[in-house]
Amino acid sequence: MERRVGTVLAQVARLMRRAFDERAREIGVTRPQWQVLSVLLRHEGIKQGGLAEILEVEPITAGRMIDRMQDAGLVERRDDPADRRAWRLYLTGRGREIMDRLQPLARETSDQTLSGISEAETAALLGTLEKMLENLTGRPAGANSWDD
Amino acid sequence: MERRVGTVLAQVARLMRRAFDERAREIGVTRPQWQVLSVLLRHEGIKQGGLAEILEVEPITAGRMIDRMQDAGLVERRDDPADRRAWRLYLTGRGREIMDRLQPLARETSDQTLSGISEAETAALLGTLEKMLENLTGRPAGANSWDD
DNA sequence: CAGAATTAGTAGGCTTGCTTAGTATTGACC
DNA sequence: GGTCAATACTAAGCAAGCCTACTAATTCTG
Structure with missing residues (x-):
């Protein structure tokens, strides 16, 4: 019986991601990227390692995502004045704008998913x-x- | 508030997959592959499209997974006698054996996750x-x- | 202060997901 | 029976996860 918990959970998570991405495709942002923006909004200047920890993701995963989001002009890497190994992460203006447009899409997705609950x-x-x-x-x- | 449902759900799903994969790494099988084996056990001779539908996954995703699992000797593709476009999928002996070893690992993973619940x-x-x-x-x- | 251990991030390579675009076969309709 | 739409699968290419292995900088320890 318990076997099904993991299975159903994974399925719901994947379908929610799909539902969000479908809505956000036009904006050109995925759900994991939205989550990064979300963290950055609350923790400006965080290091990549800290971001990875909050997202419960490996550092390399966060790093690769930041690569793409930097290319897309959503986030900015600045030198850490105190540690030359590290980056400090900041939202760009574009990143901030896009957050405003994503919020309602996230709302819609969870409303759809939780409808009747x-x-x-x-x-x-x-x-x-x-x-x-x-x-x-x-x-x-x-x-x-x-x-x- | 509702925003958090998708986020937490995705996080739990990912961490459960990680926990399972960690245990099953030695056997060389991932959780999605275990799910394929699971479906095949109940639906011998199913077509790839049917598998994809049960897993709620796109046909190409299922197809690529079958590629790898065939290479690994876990499943077998046989011609559909009635439709030359289609494949019929079967577990190999190795696939069946491995299922027996994976079952307890899945159990452990869900026990760990649901402990105290x-x-x-x-x-x-x-x-x-x-x-x-x-x-x-x-x-x-x-x-x-x-x-x- | 020198050397060792830890920490921050990157490189390569894999699986699983997706989209879009294609081929080949089947089936339906005139 | 011939055309045309639907169906089954594959190809290419991308994002997001992971692991292992690496470099560079910092910190700890003697």
């Missing part, structure tokens, strides 16, 4: 998912947080 | 996820089923 059920879902996240990362979910 | 909560999670799946695919979740 009550607030309470959604909250319960989120609660369970956060426990799972803790089990997988071995650290409290609040710590790797998105909204501090 | 009650049966009732897990069932509720699954129920919610299936509603979301319906919302995303536009068809009843039982239809694209895994276990008929």
